[in-house]
Amino acid sequence: MRTSNVSYLVKKGITSVWKNFVMSFASFSILLVSLLQISIAVLVMTNIDIIMGNIEDMNQISIFVVEDITDAQLDHIKSVLNNNADLTDVQYISPDEGKIRFNENLGEYAEIMEYLEENPVPHSFFARVKDIQRIRPVVTAVQSIDGVEEVRAPYDFASALQNIRKTFSVIVIGVMATLVLVSIVIISNTIRSSVFARRNEITIMKYVGATNGFIKLPFFVEGMFVGVVAGAASWGLTWFVYDSIFSLFTDNFTLWEMFGFFNLIPFDGVCWTVLGINCAAGALLGAVGTIISMGKYLKV
Amino acid sequence: MVEMKNVNVHYSSGVDALVDVNLRINDGEFVFIVGESGAGKSTLMKLMMRELVPSSGRVFVNGYNLSKLKGNRVAKFRRSIGVVFQEFRLIQDFTVYENVSFVLRIADQSGKYIRQRVPYVLNLVELAHKAKSRTKELSGGEQQRVAIARALANDPGLLIVDEPTGNLDPKRSYEIVGLLKEINRCGTTVVMITHEHELVRYFGGRIINLDKGTITFDETIGGNDENE
Numbered sequence: 169m170r171t172s173n174v175s176y177l178v179k180k181g182i183t184s185v186w187k188n189f190v191m192s193f194a195s196f197s198i199l200l201v202s203l204l205q206i207s208i209a210v211l212v213m214t215n216i217d218i219i220m221g222n223i224e225d226m227n228q229i230s231i232f233v234v235e236d237i238t239d240a241q242l243d244h245i246k247s248v249l250n251n252n253a254d255l256t257d258v259q260y261i262s263p264d265e266g267k268i269r270f271n272e273n274l275g276e277y278a279e280i281m282e283y284l285e286e287n288p289v290p291h292s293f294f295a296r297v298k299d300i301q302r303i304r305p306v307v308t309a310v311q312s313i314d315g316v317e318e319v320r321a322p323y324d325f326a327s328a329l330q331n332i333r334k335t336f337s338v339i340v341i342g343v344m345a346t347l348v349l350v351s352i353v354i355i356s357n358t359i360r361s362s363v364f365a366r367r368n369e370i371t372i373m374k375y376v377g378a379t380n381g382f383i384k385l386p387f388f389v390e391g392m393f394v395g396v397v398a399g400a401a402s403w404g405l406t407w408f409v410y411d412s413i414f415s416l417f418t419d420n421f422t423l424w425e426m427f428g429f430f431n432l433i434p435f436d437g438v439c440w441t442v443l444g445i446n447c448a449a450g451a452l453l454g455a456v457g458t459i460i461s462m463g464k465y466l467k468v
Numbered sequence: 469m470v471e472m473k474n475v476n477v478h479y480s481s482g483v484d485a486l487v488d489v490n491l492r493i494n495d496g497e498f499v500f501i502v503g504e505s506g507a508g509k510s511t512l513m514k515l516m517m518r519e520l521v522p523s524s525g526r527v528f529v530n531g532y533n534l535s536k537l538k539g540n541r542v543a544k545f546r547r548s549i550g551v552v553f554q555e556f557r558l559i560q561d562f563t564v565y566e567n568v569s570f571v572l573r574i575a576d577q578s579g580k581y582i583r584q585r586v587p588y589v590l591n592l593v594e595l596a597h598k599a600k601s602r603t604k605e606l607s608g609g610e611q612q613r614v615a616i617a618r619a620l621a622n623d624p625g626l627l628i629v630d631e632p633t634g635n636l637d638p639k640r641s642y643e644i645v646g647l648l649k650e651i652n653r654c655g656t657t658v659v660m661i662t663h664e665h666e667l668v669r670y671f672g673g674r675i676i677n678l679d680k681g682t683i684t685f686d687e688t689i690g691g692n693d694e695n696e
Contacts, residue, residue, distance in 0.1 A: 172579045187561065372557045375517065376618065377547035378574045 169382075177382070181389025191362035192394050198358055199398035199453060200405070202351035203446050207406045209347065211442070212413075213340045215432050220333055227300055227329075230320040231293040231310055241315035242291060248313050254306045255295040263289045290317070300326045348453075355457035359391055363461050370465045380466050387458050395454025399447035406442060410435050469495050470516060470626065470659065475525035477511050477681070485511040487681040489525070493659060493674075495625065498652040500668045501661045503678035509661045512678065513630050516659065517551060518542050530625055547575050550619030550656075554631035556611045558603045564590065564614050565599040571621040589617040593647065609640035616647065620656075627651065629660040633667065645671055 185192045233245060242260075249258045261269070266289035271278040297303045303326045307319045363370070373383050417432060435442075470493040477486040486508045493499050503509050514520035515527050518534045527534040530548045537545060558567050565586055572582045590596040593613040603611060612632055619627055629648060633641035645660070645667055652658045662668065668675055672691020677684050 169576055170578060173573050173576055176573055368557070369559050372559060373570075373574065374543075375519075375546065375551055375553075375557070376571045376574060377543045377545075377622075379543040382543075382574055 174385075177385040178389050181386035182393055184386055184390045185393055188362055188365070188390075191358065191365065192390070195355060195358045195362070195391070195394045195454070195457075196398045196401075198354050199351070199395055199450055200402050202347065202354070202453070203399055203402035203450055204405050204409070206344070206347050206351070206449065207402060207442055207446055208409055209343055211406070211410055211433065211435075211438070213336075213343075216336065218432060220329065220336065223329065227303070227322055227326060228294055228296055229303070229307060229310070229322075231295065231316055232318045232320075233291045233293075233315050234317045235290060237291055237315050245293065245313055245315055249293055249295055249310070252295075252306070252309065254298055254302050254309075256298050258293060258295040261292045261294065263287050263291060266290070266292055297321075300329055351453055352456055352460070355453055356460040359387075359454075359457045360461035362390075363387065363458075363465055367465050370462075374466065383466065384458070384462055387462060388455055391454030391458035392451040393454075395450030395452070396447045397450075398454075399450030400443065402450070403443045403446045406446070407435050407439070469493065469528070469530065469657070471526075471528040472515070473526045475515065475522045475527060477508075477515070477520065478523040485681050486515075486522070489681070489683055491676065491683060491686070493657060495657055496652070496655055497674060498649065498658045499660070499674045499676060500671075501659060501676045501678065502663060502665065502668060504663065506680075507678040508681040509663075509678055510630070511681075513628060513661055516626075516628050517549070518545055543574075547622055548624060548626075550622065550624035550627040552612070552615045552619045552627065552629040552632050554634040556608075556615045556635075558611055558614055558618070560602070560604045562603060563599065564595060564601050564603060564606070564617075567603055567614055568618050568621050571618050575622050585621060589620045592620065592651075593617045607640075608635050609637075609643065612636060612640075612644055613647070616644070616651075620651065624656065626657045626659065629658060631662055632660065633662065633664060641667060642670070 231245075231249070233242065246258075246260060249255055252258075264287070267281065267287050270289055271281055274280065297306050303321055303323065307321045310316060311319050370383055414432065414434065470491070472489050472491050475486055475489040476484070478484050489508075489512070501509055501512060511520065515522060515534065516529055518529075518532075518537055521527075521535055525535070530545070532541075532545045532548070534545070559570075562570070568586045568589060569582050572585060577585070587596055587599070590599055593616050595610060595613050595617065598606065598610065603614060606614065612635075616629075616632075619629075627648070632644050632648070636644060641664065648658050648660060649671060669689075670692050672689050674686070674688045676686045
C-alpha cells in the first residue's frame with residue numbers, strides 16, 4: 169500500500185476518535201481503570217517480592233565448633249566458609265565475644281554466668297545463606313568441615329518462606345492473567361459496540377473491494393490511540409496512588425523496616441518504564457480488542 | 469463479460485432461489501433483469517458480486533471464476549466491477565468527494581490520480597459543484613448519482629445496478645437510467661436489476677425475466693428513448 173494511503177488511513181483512525189467521542193470515551197475509561205489496576209498490582213507485587221527477599225536475607229545459620237579446636241582448624245573453617253559461594257556476611261565470634269552477647273540476651277539473669285568457672289560459650293561463626301532454597305545443602309556442606317560440631321539453621325522459617333513465595337507467585341500470575349483477560353473482554357465489547365455502530369460503513373467498504381487490512385487499519389489505529397492515551401493517563405494516576413502508598417511506609421521507616429519494608433521501589437526510579445509499559449499495554453489491549461470485535465463484520 | 473452455467477442456488481431454509489440458470493452477457497451490453505419479488509434477482513446480483521457462491525454450477529465475471537475464487541482474492545475482483553445499490557449505501561459522514569475518493573484509495577491509487585479522477589467522474593454525473601457537500605445533505609437523486617460516480621471511479625468494465633430507482637420519484641428515475649445508458653454508450657457493460665416495467669419498456673434493450681428462480685424470457689426490445 170502507498171505511504172500516502174497508509175497515512176490517510178492512520179489520520180482517519182485518529183479523527184474517528186473525535187467523531188465517535190462517546191464510544192472512544194467509554195473505551196478510554198475502561199482501559200484507564202484496567203491499566204491502573206494492572207500497574208498498581210505489578211508495582212505492589214514487585215515490592216512484596218522485594219520485602220520477601222529482605223525477610224529471606226534475614227536468615228542466618230549459626231556454626232559451633234568443637235571444644236578442643238586448634239588455631240589451624242579455626243583458620244581452615246574461616247577459609248572454607250569465606251570461600252563458600254552460597255554464604256555471605258561470614259562472621260567469627262570468639263568465646264569472649266560470645267559470652268558478652270549471651271549476657272546481653274540474658275538481661276537481668278546475666279549474673280548466672282558469674283557463677284561458672286569457665287566460659288561455656290564455644291568458638292562460633294554466623295553466616296547468611298544467599299538463596300534460602302539452598303539452605304539444606306549448604307548446612308550439610310558446612311557440617312562436614314573438620315572441627316565443626318553443630319550447625320543451627322532456621323529450616324522452618326526457610327520452608328515457610330518458600331511456601332509463601334510459591335503461593336505468592338501463583339497468586340500474582342492468577343491476578344495478572346485475570347485482570348488482562350477481563351480487560352480484553354470488556355474492551356472488545358466496548359469496541360464491538362463502536363464497530364457495530366459503523367457496520368454499514370464496513371459493509372460498503374467490503375462491497376467496493378476493500379481488503380480486511382484496509383478496513384481494519386483505521387479501527388486498529390483508533391483502538392491503539394485510545395489505548396496509548398489511557399496508558400498515559402493511568403500512568404499519572406498510578407504515580408499519584410503509588411506515591412501515596414509509598415509515603416505511608418517511608419514516613420515511619422524504622423517501624424516498617426522491622427518487617428522487611430526497606431529497599432522499596434520509589435516511583436521516580438521506574439517512572440519512564442511504567443509510562444512505556446502502560447502505553448504499550450494500552451495500545452496492545454486496544455489493538456487486540458479491535459481484532460476480536462471486527463471479525464464478524466468483515467464476512468461480507 | 470458475465471457467464472453463468474447451470475447455476476443453482478439452494479438456501480438452507482429450503483428455498484431454491486435459482487434453478488439451472490444459464491446466461492451470457494457480453495461486453496458492452498445493457499441488460500435489464502426483471503422479475504417479481506422473490507424471483508431470484510437479488511440472488512443473481514449477489515452471485516455476480518461474489519457475495520454468494522452457487523450451490524452448483526459456475527459463475528464467471530470479468531474473467532474471474534467466482535465459483536472457485538478464494539476469499540483473499542474477492543477484494544481484488546470487486547475492484548474490477550462497479551456496484552450501485554437501491555439504498556445508495558454511501559458513507560453519510562463523508563463528503564461527496566470522499567465517498568468517491570475512498571474507492572480509489574482502496575485500489576491504492578496515487579494522490580495525483582485521485583485528484584484528477586474524482587472531479588472527472590463527478591462531472592460525468594453532474595455533481596462536481598457538490599464535491600464538498602456532506603452526503604446526508606443531498607437529495608435522493610443526487611445521492612444515487614454519487615453512488616454511480618463511486619461505482620465508476622475505478623473505471624470498471626461491468627456496472628451492476630440494483631433497483632437504482634427504487635427510492636426516487638419518476639422524473640429522477642428516468643434521469644438515472646438515462647445516465648446509465650450514457651455510461652453504457654461509452655463502453656461499460658451495465659446490468660440493471662429492476663421491477664419497474666415502465667422504465668424497461670421506455671428505454672428498451674435486452675431484458676431477462678426471472679420467475680421462481682428460472683429465466684423465462686431473454687429478448688431484446690426496442691425502446692421509446694431511441695426515437696427521441
